[in-house]
Amino acid sequence: MSLMKSLAGAVSAVALLSGVAAAEPAIIFDLGGKFDKSFNEAAFNGAERWAKETGGTYKELEMQDEAQREQALRRLAEAGANPVVMTGFAFGDVLNKVAPDFPNTKFAIIDMVVEQPNVKSVVFNEHEGSYLVGMMAGLATKTGTVGFIGGMDIPLIRKFGCGYAQGVLAANPNAKVVLNMTGTTPAAWNDPVKGAELAKGQKAQGADVIYAAAGGTGVGVLQAAADEGILSIGVDSNQNYLHPGKVLTSMLKRVDNAVYEAFKEGENLTPGINVMGLANDGVGYAMDENNASLVTPEMQAAVDAAAEKIKSGELVVHDYMSDNTCPAASF
């Protein structure tokens, strides 16, 4: 009994000490899990980079179902984690409710704006990055038809699709863009089998380059495209390596940078809205040895020229979420 007591005492002393020394940052991954090869994985990589560079440790939590959202957030805040970073728009409502209850804790949310004094909202100009990969698709297609496969149908994913369609048409005004959404529930992020079927369906319609913005479902799209001998475009993380020589490029969304920055700022996290676009390396496209043979110097030059114009403000890519319409595609 006394042994148990002293053990318990030692444990709580250690817990207290570590609490005093420095609050650990924490990250909550959205449904889909941290190894989705995409959005959550980018966040995980950012956290890992911070841990390696600083030697620090962090708490992490993977959501298993929708009902855990609020609980997970409160649990981490109560445990003294600071800042608490979460990935995904779906945390928006919950965070709005939880943040005022923990005024001394800083929160960062990615992909959503939450206006609370202790919350930093990081949003990305996905339409700009998607425009660039759209141009690449428009230049690479031989059939004149390219595809887009979105995950769950939400305005954010339409923003990807709309930017992409604008880029395709800018590079190839006669091209046809085939659009698909996987579903209207969060399960649409995790159905690679459905993703593969969608890609095969688009190929049957003549598409020879397909851009997937669909989390885990997109992994199925890339797989099917490689099997069918057509090109695909990855999203969020650099997915070129998944099928070397068969993934044209990936639209990079530097979620890793956002998480890294938030962890680095620590308890001094600056609240407010932080927009990450082409100009501040928040989005971009991936070039590496896996797709070097697919992207010609001319293609790259054309895309880079457009990128410069977007950075300088000379070229404005329409943001679907600004008015819920798209000039280049109908959803």
Place this chain on the structure above:
Amino acid sequence: MSEIVDILISASFWAAVIRIASPLILATMGELICERAGVLNLGIEGIMVIGAFTGWMAVYQGMPLWGGVAVAMAAGMLFGLLHSVLTVPFGLSQHVVGLGVTLLATASASFAYRLMLPQVTSPPKITPFQPLYIPGLSDLPWLGAALSQTALTWFAFAVAGLVAFTLYRTPLGLAVRAVGENPAAVEAQGLSVTGLRMGAVIVGSGLMAVGGAFLTLSAFSSFFFEMVNGRGWICIALVVFGAWKPGKAVLGAILFAAFDALQIRLQQTALGAVLPYQLFLALPFLLSILALILMSRRAEVPAALMVPYNKGER
């Protein structure tokens, strides 16, 4: 309209239909066996997850593809054993046990996956079943493309045939059907009701797991936590749709798959610009409900379905 006709006559459409139907056929046969013996198995969704996980993991660890199928089947049978012990000799509520098995199986798969691959960032992939080349058949112009399927798909159809044959042409099948209709009469014949029902649930669960393994070994090459995505529940509806008959249930699976494949393609046509695509997403389910209503009016539900049997009770 001509767009729909174009889709319906394309070989790639029918290839997709057969592909989408295969896992449904396997799992539906599993559920059908359970229900014919008088046990509703709501563990199907979770057992499919277990099958998808164990089959894939076995191959990832170096087993051959058919070895993965066998491992999935064994794992499914294990959960079937759990289900049947609770529902048959103990006579517990089949609804509660079924949902419990689904939750347990799903959670076990997540847990085991993380335990075995704690820090994998490169995508764990296997080389899945490839479409089978059948001399003669594969060279036919239209049919060759439509029937360009993996061995596991052919296996699914073979299983359906075997289930139909066993149920209707063998003494064992007669006993299984009888135990779902009038267990007391089976007992009077000197057969074990408990043994027959448990056996049916265990074998049926094995087939469900192979249906799940189809997703990771044939349709795709990696395991994702939520990839079964309600397919198990669809199979429960397909058993009702098929009026508890294997042939009709296979037809139902093909019909459902056809609507699903059509839905994908309609979204991409000019029709998709006119009608909201959510309508197409809902189409397979809407039509399934409609067909269910039409079909089930004449359906013969196994009389002893969901009725626990207590020896000697009248």
